[in-house]
Amino acid sequence: MPVEVGPNFSMSWRHWLGSALFAALALVVAGCGQPPPENGESGGEGREAKEETAESTGGETTGGETTAETTSEETTSEGTTAVDVGGSPELGAAADEYEEYVVEQTALLEKSTKGFTGAVLAGDVEKAKRLYGPAREPWERIEPIAAALGDYDPNIDAREGDVPEEEWRGFHRIEKSLWVRDTTEGQEEYVRQLMEDVTNLREEVETVELEPVDLVTGSVELLNEVSAGKITGEEDRYSHTDLYDINANVEGSEVAFEELKPEVAGEDIALANDVVEGFDEVYEELEQYRRGDGWVSYEKLDEADRRALSQKVDALAEPLSRVGQVLEG
Amino acid sequence: MGGSKKVSRRDLLRVTGAAGAGLVLGAGGHAALRGTADARDAGDKATLLSSLQTVAFHGNHQAGIATAQQEHMHFAALDLVTEDVSEVRELLRAWTGAAARMTEGRPAGDENTSEFLPPDDTGEALGLSPARLTLTFGFGTTLFEKAGEDRFGLSGAMPGALTPLPPLTGDVLDEGRSGGDLCVQACADDPQVAFHAVRNLVRISRGAAVVRWSQLGFGRTASTSKTQKTPRNLMGVKDGTNNIKAEDGELMDRHVWVPGGEGMPWMAGGSYLVARRIRMLIEVWDRVSLGEQETSIGRHKYSGAPIGKKDEFDPVDLGAKDESGEPLIAEDAHVRLARQSEGEKILRRGYSFTDGFDAERGQLDAGLFFICFQRDPRKQFVPLQQRLAANDRLNEYIRHTASALFACPPGAKEGGYVGEGLFGRI
Numbered sequence: 001m002p003v004e005v006g007p008n009f010s011m012s013w014r015h016w017l018g019s020a021l022f023a024a025l026a027l028v029v030a031g032c033g034q035p036p037p038e039n040g041e042s043g044g045e046g047r048e049a050k051e052e053t054a055e056s057t058g059g060e061t062t063g064g065e066t067t068a069e070t071t072s073e074e075t076t077s078e079g080t081t082a083v084d085v086g087g088s089p090e091l092g093a094a095a096d097e098y099e100e101y102v103v104e105q106t107a108l109l110e111k112s113t114k115g116f117t118g119a120v121l122a123g124d125v126e127k128a129k130r131l132y133g134p135a136r137e138p139w140e141r142i143e144p145i146a147a148a149l150g151d152y153d154p155n156i157d158a159r160e161g162d163v164p165e166e167e168w169r170g171f172h173r174i175e176k177s178l179w180v181r182d183t184t185e186g187q188e189e190y191v192r193q194l195m196e197d198v199t200n201l202r203e204e205v206e207t208v209e210l211e212p213v214d215l216v217t218g219s220v221e222l223l224n225e226v227s228a229g230k231i232t233g234e235e236d237r238y239s240h241t242d243l244y245d246i247n248a249n250v251e252g253s254e255v256a257f258e259e260l261k262p263e264v265a266g267e268d269i270a271l272a273n274d275v276v277e278g279f280d281e282v283y284e285e286l287e288q289y290r291r292g293d294g295w296v297s298y299e300k301l302d303e304a305d306r307r308a309l310s311q312k313v314d315a316l317a318e319p320l321s322r323v324g325q326v327l328e329g
Numbered sequence: 330m331g332g333s334k335k336v337s338r339r340d341l342l343r344v345t346g347a348a349g350a351g352l353v354l355g356a357g358g359h360a361a362l363r364g365t366a367d368a369r370d371a372g373d374k375a376t377l378l379s380s381l382q383t384v385a386f387h388g389n390h391q392a393g394i395a396t397a398q399q400e401h402m403h404f405a406a407l408d409l410v411t412e413d414v415s416e417v418r419e420l421l422r423a424w425t426g427a428a429a430r431m432t433e434g435r436p437a438g439d440e441n442t443s444e445f446l447p448p449d450d451t452g453e454a455l456g457l458s459p460a461r462l463t464l465t466f467g468f469g470t471t472l473f474e475k476a477g478e479d480r481f482g483l484s485g486a487m488p489g490a491l492t493p494l495p496p497l498t499g500d501v502l503d504e505g506r507s508g509g510d511l512c513v514q515a516c517a518d519d520p521q522v523a524f525h526a527v528r529n530l531v532r533i534s535r536g537a538a539v540v541r542w543s544q545l546g547f548g549r550t551a552s553t554s555k556t557q558k559t560p561r562n563l564m565g566v567k568d569g570t571n572n573i574k575a576e577d578g579e580l581m582d583r584h585v586w587v588p589g590g591e592g593m594p595w596m597a598g599g600s601y602l603v604a605r606r607i608r609m610l611i612e613v614w615d616r617v618s619l620g621e622q623e624t625s626i627g628r629h630k631y632s633g634a635p636i637g638k639k640d641e642f643d644p645v646d647l648g649a650k651d652e653s654g655e656p657l658i659a660e661d662a663h664v665r666l667a668r669q670s671e672g673e674k675i676l677r678r679g680y681s682f683t684d685g686f687d688a689e690r691g692q693l694d695a696g697l698f699f700i701c702f703q704r705d706p707r708k709q710f711v712p713l714q715q716r717l718a719a720n721d722r723l724n725e726y727i728r729h730t731a732s733a734l735f736a737c738p739p740g741a742k743e744g745g746y747v748g749e750g751l752f753g754r755i
Contacts, residue, residue, distance in 0.1 A: 216445065274536065311539040315410070318535040324445030 091212040091326070094259040099210050101255055102142045106202040109138035113198045117191040120174060120184045129178050133241035133294060136171055140245045141252030144221040145214065149204055155197045159235065169193050172236075179238035212260070216324045219256035222249045223317040231310045233298045243295035246309075247286055253320070254279050263326040271319055278316030285312045382518070383459045386432040388740040389598050390586060391747065393463030393516050394676065394702050395575040397554035401520040402546035402680045403527040404604065404698070406509025406733060407538040409472070414481040418752045420537045424466065424513075424530055425746035434459030437529040451532070453525050460519035464526055466747045467512040467602050467735025475510075482755055488592040490601055490705040491736045498718040499729065506542040506606060506731035514602070514700070520547065542731070544606065546680025546698045553678055559633060559641060562697050563609055563681050564726070566626050567633035570641055573676045584674040584709070585702050592705075595750030598739030600702040603710045606682070606731035609696035614726045625722040627664030635664065661722040673713045675701040696727065706734060 116135035119128040139146065139156065147153035154163050156170045169190050177187055226249050229235055236242045257264075257275060265272040285308060289296045301309070384392045409417060427437040431454070438449025473487035474480070513530055517523040524545075531540055550562040551569030555576050562568040573580045582588070589597040614622070623630055633641035637649055637657040647665055649657040658665050669675070683695035703709040718724070741747045 213445065278536065311410070315536040315539075318532065321447050325443060327445040328443045 088212070088263075090263055091260070094263070095210045095212050095215060098215050098256060098259045099208065101259075102145050102208065102210070103202075103205055105138040105142045105252075106146070106198075106205045109135075110198050110202045112136075112138060113194060117174075117195055120178075120187050120191050123184050125178060125182060125184055128174075128184060129239070132171070132175060132178065132239055133236075133244035136241075137244055137248040139171075140225075140248035141222075141255070143225060143249070143252070144218040145208070145210070146201055146205070149201070149208070152197060152201045156194065156201070159237070170197070172238075175236065175238050213324075213327055215256040215260055216327060219253040219260075219323070220317060220321050222253035222256070223313055223320065225249050226313050227310060227317065231306055231313070233301075233306075236298065240298040241295070242298040243286070243289055247295065250279070250282055250286070250313075257320065257323065260323060260326060264323050267326050268322075271322055271325075274319040275316065275323065278312075278319060282309075282312045282316050285309050382461050383433055384461050384463050386429045386464070386741070387743050391463075391465045391599070391737055391740045392432070393465035393514055394585065394600055394678070394737070395553070395581060396461070396463050396516070397557055397575065398549045398551060398678055399461050399463070399516040399523075400518045400547070400549055401516065401523050402549075402698070403515045403520075403523040403543065404546065404700075405513050405515075405527050405531060405543040406469070406541045407511045407513075407531070407534060408541045409480075409510045409538050411537045412480065414483075414752070414755060416537050417481060418746075418748075420534055421466075421748045421752060422746045423533050425741050427529060427533055428464040428466075428526070428747075429741075431526050431529065432459065432462045432464060434462075437526075437533070451525065451529055453528075454522050457519055457522055457525075460517040460522040462515065462517040462522050462526055464530070465514040465516075465602075465737055467514070467737040468748065468751070469509045469511065469733065469735050471508060472510045483751065486593055486595065486751055486754075488596050488736060490587075490592055490596075490707060491734065492707060494603070494706065494711060494732060494734055495715075497714055497729065499724055500718070500732065501728050501730055503731050506544075508733050509541045509735075511538060512602070512604075512733065512735045520545070544604075544682055544698050546682050548681040550679040550681055550697055550699075551677040553676060562679075563611065563695055564614055564622070564626075566622075566628065566630055567641060568679075568697075569677050570628075570633060571645075573674060575676075580674065581676070584704055585676045587704050593751075595748075595754075596736060596738060597750075600676075600704070600737050601706050602733075602735045602737050603699075603701050603703070603706055604731075604733040604735075605699040605714075605729050607697045607699050608694065608728045608730045610726050610728070611693045611695055617726070624659050625663060625726070627658040627662030636662075659722065661720050663717070663721050663723045666717050666721050667713065669709075669713055673709050675703045675709050675713070677701045702737070 112131070112135040116128060116131040119131055143153070143157070146156075154167075154170075157172065158168055158170055159172050160168060160176065162168075171194065173190050174187050174194070177183060177185075226246050230242050230246050230249070233240065233242050235245055257279070261272055261276075264275070289301070384396050386392055411417065431437055434454075434457075436450030436452075436455065440450075441448035468491075470487070470491050470493050472481070472483065473491070474484045513527060515523040515526040515530075517526070527543065549560050551572050552559050553572060553575050555574045559567045559570050573584060575581060585600050587596045587599050587601075591597075617625075619630060623636060627645075628635055629638075632639065634643050635645045635658065637646075637651075638644075645658065645664055645668065647656070647658055647668065651657055677699070678701065679697050679699040681695070682698045683693065685694055686692070687694040701710055718729075738748050738750060741749065746752075
């Protein structure tokens with residue numbers, strides 16, 4: 001469920017400077033679950049996304065390792081002082097709201113996965129099949145954030161062939177057993193690992209601090225997930241439950257955008273409207289495939305159907321990719 | 330820091346953005362930065378030096394018709410997904426602006442300065458010469474009327490010459506690769522320049538239009554200028570020997586450009602484009618004897634001369650007989666049937682294509698992407714193709730697999746946009 005967004009942004013935002021180019025690198029993990037940076041002043045809460053700038057080559061980094069992949073303006077500091085270094089309170093609040101959403105979704109994921117794996121352990125193939133698609137939805141809403149943390153993505157969501165056979169586990173391994181072999185037998189170890197991974201993810205996400213740039217890139221990445229892969233039906237190749245994933249990707253993208261929308265509208269109302277309209281168009285395209293609480297098998301979509309959906313997603317993702325201008329001010 | 334050169338943050342971002350990867354500035358970073366800047370200077374110089382290689386975008390006629398045919402093509406047909414005529418107009422305006430820039434060898438949009446945004450131009454043509462890029466836009470029948478519906482209030486402005494082509498004998502048309510509301514023909518002497526242009530125009534159209542089909546062409550199969558030699562198509566024969574040449578202003582006016590006072594006023598100075606994707610049954614053709622190949626074409630394979638003649642440009646004598654009284658040029662030879670009556674003359678501007686390998690047949694998927702321009706297809710392409718489709722000996726070796734017809738309006742004036750005559754009035 002989308003978290004309630006507080007739209008009480010009144011101050012116009014001007015000076016926030018992003019901390020990193022890529023969401024994966026801007027992600028900040030505080031404290032537990034990760035080894036603290038070997039730097040005294042971060043005191044266990046230090047940022048890991050650090051960078052060198054043209055003005056500060058060496059010596060001035062304030063904690064964490066220097067990464068060659070980031071080229072960024074300002075070294076951000078801890079949450080309490082974010083405003084002092086030029087952060088926008090509105091965008092900061094948006095990121096905080098989105099953090100809550102991510103936490104909420106991982107809690108939902110833990111619950112839904114428990115239901116799914118419970119059916120697998122009980123040997124109830126039909127029930128497990130029924131719960132598989134819905135169980136994955138919370139994951140798909142926040143996938144870029146989760147994927148930026150450790151090995152959760154390969155462990156939870158690798159498709160066959162993404163990782164060496166002996167390392168393959170997670171949802172899709174169980175999916176294959178259910179649909180190809182029509183059995184739950186031999187899945188106990190995968191179930192145990194999946195629950196452990198999901199629980200660890202939920203715990204780790206509770207400590208994550210997100211930056212506005214994570215919302216910007218995350219919202220586009222979720223649509224890229226659809227464009228680059230899911231549209232072909234390769235994600236859920238045995239169960240053909242891809243529409244659960246696709247719809248959840250779009251929902252997650254929309255939540256991230258909604259958090260930023262007041263700022264976007266303040267900068268460029270036409271852009272905000274284009275994006276809103278784009279989401280409407282994608283939902284409208286998806287609507288025809290809804291059946292009760294769920295979705296038709298992705299096999300029901302022929303090439304023309306898939307192309308139409310893909311083009312709607314592209315039409316949305318193009319203006320969405322311009323939302324980053326709010327980070328510039 | 331060590332470097333003596335002052336680098337602004339903006340410059341850094343620009344360069345790192347262009348390089349596609351982050352750079353950490355140190356001494357090494359500086360070197361990399363200089364390298365990129367030097368490359369850019371070199372690109373600018375090349376652009377300057379090759380200014381002769383640009384083809385003016387603005388003018389009475391759209392470029393890419395009378396232009397001496399370039400070596401490469403990327404053609405795209407698009408369908409509109411908007412129902413709002415003002416969005417179509419805005420698209421044409423945006424396309425015109427980007428097209429004018431790109432044909433000058435400039436990026437489609439301003440150089441990117443924000444690290445948080447995707448660049449306005451996709452970048453793959455930076456530093457390349459303009460390569461005589463031309464961009465030619467056209468309107469399909471379905472822009473005016475689709476399934477009996479007047480989509481944009483334009484049906485009253487549809488020219489009769491845009492009447493859909495009648496079914497032609499032997500057609501095996503793939504509807505998904507045929508037709509389209511809009512088209513853009515990008516031609517250039519550098520395939521990457523042509524690709525870049527279509528890619529960026531498609532990107533600009535996103536939300537208003539979607540690509541219906543597209544075709545890459547390599548190697549022109551016609552010469553449209555007296556300065557060009559006749560090229561060979563994938564059958565290995567010279568193609569387009571008797572084409573209209575752009576230098577023949579009178580022929581162009583008579584057969585290619587729509588005159589004022591004919592049909593819809595907004596098409597005056599425009600031309601009609603017919604595109605046909607003609608798959609060659611390459612493997613079959615390659616097993617055909619030289620004699621049969623020449624008989625089918627009606628010309629000698631190597632010289633390109635009409636059967637019984639020596640030189641490519643020797644006149645085609647359809648009445649010539651051999652010693653036994655048989656016509657030298659067979660009754661069903663391509664040359665005989667393709668011989669256009671005065672009123673049928675067209676400007677051919679096709680390209681060879683391959684879409685790689687046809688997995689179903691295990692054969693090459695290749696042939697001729699035939700393009701021609703004319704004043705009225707009903708009087709030119711249609712009767713010509715009806716005759717060929719019914720009797721051409723070459724039909725055994727080819728299949729027409731896609732077809733499209735577009736009205737290419739006159740050129741845009743500076744400050745105007747392509748199609749203004751049509752969209753400016755509503």
